[in-house]
Amino acid sequence: MESLAWWQRGIVYQVYPRSFQDSNGDGVGDLRGIAARLDHLSALGVQALWLSPIQPSPMADFGYDVSDYRGIDPLFGTLDDFDHLLQHAHARGLKLILDFVPNHSSDRHPWFLDSCSGRHSAKRDWYIWRDPAPGGGVPNNWLSHFGGSAWEWDEASGQYYLHSFLKEQPDLNWRNPELRSAMLDVLRFWLDRGVDGFRVDVIWLMIKDDRFRDNPENPGWRPGMSSHDRLLDLYTGDLPEVHDIIAEMRRVVDGYGDRLLIGEIYLPVEKLVTYYGRDGGGAHLPFNFQLIRAPWTASEVARIIRDYEAALPAGAWPNWVLGNHDQPRIASRVGAAQARVAAMLLLTLRGTPTLYYGDEIGMTDVPIPPELVQDPAEKNQPGIGMGRDPQRTPMRWDETPGRGFSQAKPWLPMGQGGPSVAAQHNDPSGMLALHQSLIALRQGNAALFGGAIEAVEVHGDVLAFRRTSGAERVQVLLNMGEAQSVSVAAGRVLLSTLPDAPDRVAAGPLPLRAAEGLILRLD
């Protein structure tokens, strides 16, 4: 246990910088704001904060379109503000993880402007340019994740460029060695500044087929699904060569000692686990999003846990994610009662948990009226649920009109009612107190933070598993349905997701209330 790294031992907390804390009254969160809220993270007990992109960006995709990989967008502050935040985080023992967006830059990045200047530009090949198809039109059938073709015509040079997302997000060409080394230098720039790691955006998409073959149709596509999903990503994602790039990134990160490489990956579990890399030389943590899409039943979640654990390569450290800035919030997906059960699940599973800001107070998706929609994913394909604004609304700190987030009109509405940090501050039955208790319990218990997971079982609507380390044995029971009893070995209840839990010494049939989660220490 002593040998666990900080990112194995601790919890990652995702901050969406636009929505955490505004310090300069423009309705958008910023770095000084985040620095002013570090108390909250310390009190919660997390180990690291991961910031969604803060680099200069025209914000076509809210920072996931970077126009300078080595700066800070003025909206968020300056490099000095960044250093200040890093220093204050480190002084508290908090690690800081940056988002790294390598698949594409902004179309305003000087590299792309140069690349666009003509076919003979020294940076032409830093992006992916193709002639029209022999009969004219787009080079192949590849589709953008945000709707329409992935190819954009450039009249001046008579070629198309590839954009897997918006046309304002041209894909970088990782087959070009100069681009590759320039991007690895970006990692060094931030590592030299002291950052503790990176969450790498769409890491499985970084390399595309060098023969530009058409993607096959997706037989599973149905109306109402994203138009991108009409085709399978056979030639545009998860290509074998991507692992060489990730290994290079990993070598750079490892060169700085105890730093972390996380990969954003939406793939089935058997493919996901290949991102640990050969001999563990890939990402330390290929993000595991299975709980995000899981049907919320004991049997489904049990199956997911067993399959994931079985698929992990030797020595690979697991991780679990309940929510992020691209997905509906957990409290909206499963409801307030089950969100408490979900918190207990996330914080008792084996492996590093990632917590999305606001979920610790039970924030729900905020409905966004059509005229206030910001997200290009929604604007391009309205009405089919692609919009990500509802889960990106500002953090609710207190009960004042601006909810303690901003004095100005916030960039997204705060929504009516809803929880706040202040309202839950002294409420032992609140979601915040539950998170604090769960985290304190996890961090103080070797079986929970570092032990094995065993006996993953389903009893009616109850998911049960044990965490063990040496003589320490912890039983977790999560009731995803109505009241029922489960037979347990002798032990004592340490924590319930529900208030007024009797101080139960258990042995034999143990009654669980509806939507109750329990953690027991077994004798």
Ligand code: GLC
């Ligand atoms: C990732 C990000 C998402 C962004 C996309 C394109 O999936 O999480 O927010 O829109 O990449 O960069």
